[in-house]
Amino acid sequence: MTPTSASPSDQLIFAPVGIAHLTGDNTDLVRAAAAGRSRIRITTAAQLNGVPHFGTVVTMLTVFALAQHTAEALGLPTSIMFDALENAPAEHLDIDGDIYTRSVGDLIDTGHLDHAERVGGFEQLLAWAKQRSGISYEFRPYAVYQGLRPIRECLHQIASNLEEFTPIVAPRDGIARIRPRCPDCRLMQKSAKDLRITALSGAVRLDSHCPHHGRYSEMVHIDGGGWYDANTPVRSIQKGYLLAAERDLYDACSVSVDGADWGGSWHASVLAPALAQLGIPPADWPVSIFTPLITDRTGGKLSKTLYVAHGTYADLPELFLNLDVLLAQHGEQILELIWTEVTRWATEPRRLHRTYTIDYITALLDAGLPTEQLRSA
Numbered sequence: 001m002t003p004t005s006a007s008p009s010d011q012l013i014f015a016p017v018g019i020a021h022l023t024g025d026n027t028d029l030v031r032a033a034a035a036g037r038s039r040i041r042i043t044t045a046a047q048l049n050g051v052p053h054f055g056t057v058v059t060m061l062t063v064f065a066l067a068q069h070t071a072e073a074l075g076l077p078t079s080i081m082f083d084a085l086e087n088a089p090a091e092h093l094d095i096d097g098d099i100y101t102r103s104v105g106d107l108i109d110t111g112h113l114d115h116a117e118r119v120g121g122f123e124q125l126l127a128w129a130k131q132r133s134g135i136s137y138e139f140r141p142y143a144v145y146q147g148l149r150p151i152r153e154c155l156h157q158i159a160s161n162l163e164e165f166t167p168i169v170a171p172r173d174g175i176a177r178i179r180p181r182c183p184d185c186r187l188m189q190k191s192a193k194d195l196r197i198t199a200l201s202g203a204v205r206l207d208s209h210c211p212h213h214g215r216y217s218e219m220v221h222i223d224g225g226g227w228y229d230a231n232t233p234v235r236s237i238q239k240g241y242l243l244a245a246e247r248d249l250y251d252a253c254s255v256s257v258d259g260a261d262w263g264g265s266w267h268a269s270v271l272a273p274a275l276a277q278l279g280i281p282p283a284d285w286p287v288s289i290f291t292p293l294i295t296d297r298t299g300g301k302l303s304k305t306l307y308v309a310h311g312t313y314a315d316l317p318e319l320f321l322n323l324d325v326l327l328a329q330h331g332e333q334i335l336e337l338i339w340t341e342v343t344r345w346a347t348e349p350r351r352l353h354r355t356y357t358i359d360y361i362t363a364l365l366d367a368g369l370p371t372e373q374l375r376s377a
Helices: 054-074 104-109 115-133 149-160 162-169 232-249 264-277 304-310 323-330 333-347 358-368
Strands: 039-047 078-085 089-095 098-103 136-141 196-200 203-210 214-221 252-259 287-291
Touching: 039 054, 039 232, 054 078, 054 115, 054 252, 054 287, 054 323, 054 333, 054 358, 078 115, 089 104, 098 104, 104 115, 115 136, 115 323, 115 333, 149 162, 149 196, 149 203, 149 214, 149 232, 162 232, 162 264, 232 252, 232 264, 323 333, 333 358
Parallel strands: 039 078, 039 252, 078 136, 252 287
Antiparallel strands: 089 098, 196 203, 203 214
16 A cells, blocks of 8 residues: 555655754665674564554554665665563552552463463564564563573673662662562562662672562572563663674674654663763664654653543544554554555655654544544544
């Protein structure tokens, strides 16, 4: 399915933005790092905190479109690593004024959440994107990710140099949130105020407190064993360290693709200074590419949390907040419409480096769907 002459995509006006002045094609962002490498490995991630909403769908399809275009333009085999973050919090308990959490993975393990419900939507979307793009992918749970040797090496370096890293990962309160869970009930203290991090020879010891079972410790060895929850800044730094290591492990050009909310100040204030602190030469840093942000009418990021908790987007069709509803009402033709749009983003810098409002997306889909089908959903 291709855009018609009436498509809003053909009527956009583009104001010049920084990086678009330097690039004629988005592969220019990858070209130098890919020179002399035998493959391209693209990594992206999402929390398994429910059925994918529209912003997640757009981001995931953009990742595959970028992979397809890069593979064709540079003539290198390209694959995608999808990090499925089942360590996302799923339960919050207020105990004596302190917040404790259990993760999605914990509640799946205990039968309180359905694995298929949390994972099925992502698997369906990934399978469709693989078939449409011809790009293979690997589904990597956080339980596997957190045990990878480069990830553990990075953890040990952070734990060994907390004075240098806490201003980066926790500028507000100086607490690096590398949290163990209670071995008896799997509660984790969200604030980590009782956490003690100790770097040992070849391991990190994490000491914390459970409101039901008292003090406990978790030993996290570089060579494997143990489990911990790394919060977003720590995990972001570990990911950068891992992708730098994979340049040599796989003779690969490592590329990280995330939503635009992880660019800008986050990249400049968290990832870049941390990689420098870890002693990784800039030439070995992964290429970072950010997909367009889907915004609400006020310019803020479209948020499923705001919709569910506060009914913020009560006037929007539910299909924007739920992939299952999207596909039930419109089938895979709506994925084709989105794919047609994001393949243009993947090629043209002026289309990739910008935001798109939900009203633009609505008009785009309305132009490609049968009359009144979307707005009446």
